[in-house]
Amino acid sequence: MNLSFLRLSIWLYLAIFFAYLLGPLVIMSVTAFNSPSFPSATPWECLTFEWFSALFQDTRILNGIKNSLLIGAGTVVLSVTMGLAGALMLTQIWPKLRATYYTVIIAPILIPGVVLGISTLVFWDRINRMLGFGPDSLLSSGLFLTIVGQSTFIASYCMLVLVARLQRYDIALTEAALDLGATHAQAFRKVLLPFMRPAIASAAVLAFLASFENYNTTTFTFGEYPTLTIELAQKVRYGISPAISALAFIIVVLTVFAALANEATIRRRELVAAARRNATVAELSGGRVTLPGFLSGNTAAVLLVVVSIATIVVVGTATVYSPDQCIADVREQKRLEAEKRAEELRRKRDEERKLKAEQAPVTTAPSGSTGSSSFGGVFDPNALQGVPSEPEEEGGADSGFGGAFDPNTLQGSGN
């Protein structure tokens, strides 16, 4: 009883936690397919893909992606090489200096990103002036500054990833290579580097992701190379659109895709290794090991295939699907609702007028109610008839003017 209660509460906690973690992403993804121009999941109006096409027509976003890729590539190269050099140095530095050295190379992780951005900007600006270069030299270009600024701390992440693998490296392997006649460079290239390859790949991915999403440092250094993140931040700060949700959705899908692919390969490798272990020598040397199928016993691979198919189906639908009918329907429905309300309103107003007319036949103006002048156009049946043909909808008439349509308010103002 007690135990099952405990288990239940654990699962409940996990559910809430992951809802907090994943919920926002799910909701954001949903808003990418909803037609209102303010990203919202509720109320659901129409399934639409227009925000994706809006996204692909946004030149600033596209330019931002290009800059992000450029800067990401530079950062990956610089921070992985520096991280590798830093990690190698850590394994052989003079013991007395080790702690200090470690503190220095780990510090950038803890230094606030804005501080890194500022210090990079200030330092290279000074170097640039000392060397007597103009404001358009390489050293003051946003590309260089951003790569350098980001690499300062991304190299620390890379170093941590690489050092973890390096600790499992047997230095005797390098010595063996040297002993067999290799130069230091050959030993590095042929023995250490292949050993480090998985860690280098992880570090590179990590570095690229960190660079791609960096804002705090980049915002001071980007100059004439605004990255995607910078562009997004500008957009988000000054008004949000479902086109951003669409971009987020694409990134979420790519991420899930990459994660599943990674899982599937790991699982695949495990299965192959197990098969090889169980195989006999004769089978191995004859190359006749029966390897398990790609999908067998590999949930991640199955999911990967499912996600791929889903993506293809969705993209296929998107090219033929047109939400126009639905949007028109919704609009029509809204129009009807608005008309109904207007009708009601008119009826009430007429009643009022009658009432008033009975009470004071001459004094009241025919258009009547106070404060309604701004809504006048909307309520005018003639104006309303003109509206449906226009693309703009006066921005979600139901919510924005909901209060104004409340009969009670009107009645109050009428009195």
Place this chain on the structure above:
Amino acid sequence: MPRILKDFLSRNGTGPGLVMLGLVLFWTVGLIILPQLSMLDFSFRPNLPPPEMGGPKDVYTLENYKYLIYGPEGGSQAYNTVDLMVFFRTLVAAACVTVFNLIICYPIAYYLGQTKGNHIRVFALMLIIPYWINEILRAFALRIIFGETGVLNTIFTGIGLFDTPFDFIRNDYALYAGLGYAYILLMIFPIYNVIESLDHNQIEAARDLGAPWWRIHWRVVIPYAKPGISSGCTMVFMLSAGALAAPQILGGPSSLWFTQLIYQQFNDSSDWPQGAAYAVVLLVTCVLLVLAVMRLFKVNMGDIGK
């Protein structure tokens, strides 16, 4: 020193050794140490147009630091209350976010670290995936949820909890939720790493001795996980205090984050030395706070980043 250098080069080969040394020096000196010193130096200088830099007016001054405390010269108030309030609010809020994160993450980290099975991998994946997605987009997602016509308000007004939409953003709830959200992974992973290496038998033994669950955690698990906890807290605190995107997107218009002041000085008022001084203050304060807390809990620098 030359002997050490000689040994180093003979161990790594002259070419590779020099490349490696060059890279490490470029990183540590050229990217880490010198820029920070340069920023420090810059923060003690007056704001001059480039032609006058290095000229007779370019002298060291405490002006930029005085500004943080006393405000503009001849200002109406004795102290720069606005900026100082922002500064303290940032630190306190960052500390609160850190504690909040620790409380919600510890059970998860403990569960992931001490439970075996395939579903743990799935959970780990679900933890990581949100962090592969842009920081801005994560803040954006929260803005969709917390906005005035956002999901939360629609739901709450829909079920009749609120009469009118509640402004989460103006009241900074969105900001705190966003900051907490942004750094969950950085809190979970260090703690998880440590707890994973804790022998489950220790917990069994404590339970066997009749210890209630909270005492097991207080006396066995938490002391063991201390390096992970301090590492996670340090990172979350530093990153929250230094966050810029979340406050810009989720913060209310009236309440600023200290990094936003720095940003304004750089981008809006073009007063770099002033911004640098504020950055130095932020960096030094955070480092001192973290060191003090690490001292208090007796953990050392080597545990960070594990």
Place this chain on the structure above:
Amino acid sequence: MVAGVGVDLENLWIRFGDFVAVRDANVNIKGGDFFSFLGPSGCGKTTILRAVSGFLEPSEGNVLIGGKNMKGVGPNKRPTALIFQNLALFPLMKVWENIAFSMEIKGASAAERRKRADELLEMIALEGQGDKLPSELSGGQRQRVAIARALCAEPHVLLLDEPLSALDLKLRQHMRTELREIQQRVGITFIYITHDQGEALTMSDNIAVMRAGVIDQIGEGKTIYNDPATPFAASFVGENNVFRGKVKRVSGDRVLVQSNRSGELLARISTANLGRLKEGDNAMIFIRPEAFELAKTGTEGDHYVSARVINEEFEGNVFNIFMEGDGGKEIKVSLPNLGQSFDSHKGQTMTLKYDVKNAVAMPAGVLATE
């Protein structure tokens, strides 16, 4: 075929900070020799090997290979190949790529490399295993691959750093014979590092016994076993019983020692210590367990030991008798099992005869077990 070349260590000192790892080593190793450095762990034997292979610069003195001074010559330029203690096979390369690595470095084509690797695989009786990964081989097979890889580099000197220590006993004994055969077939100099005296004795032409950075004795296995130069060599190589005492009389190479517990013992002074024992000196006498013979009381003469039997055991080929010795150490006696009847003597005092030439005396010193 490559001819083995000699290796000479001249006044070799190697220091790490204040710690002296190798103290004034002088060794001449003949070309084509199977030479072992034998000593307990931490005695500096691996350090010497690393100095020969070029991973360490000596603090003082010289390493000569084939008469050439190797000062400033890197490990990749020396005509040596090292077999590492953990073998250091490249884990990501296939067996044949491992073997032909030294050719890959020189830019040989894949076909050439494959051909040479297959030849060597045949030599080490691993035909057809070239496409496996090292992790897919057994311990003994990995061992042989490491040797093939080293031989592929055509070294003049092969250095082996305790290569058998990771193997189990049976395999280790098998590999001893195999290593010796390979050495005789290729004819190059082998320098072998071990702490296992059995390995050193069975394989080597010559052995250097090392203790704490110092070479105690260099010689053939038989000489070291029968005529040790120091108490350390005597006690480290093979089993030995030690009797401590004071010299009563010296005549020629014979010495009479008043032992602490076992009465007067007559012994032969070891060759290296001739003329170094005087009356009144502290001396040690070493008699191996198998050098004793049961004697009837009263017929002993002056070369006998009598002591109380504490324990007995039967080991198959020998009977072991443990008797009270001096310094709290037991005296071990091994009598060959020739099918004779053997009565228990537990608790009794027994008298054992020995041949004087098998009792080796020398000035007292440090024992291996101390």
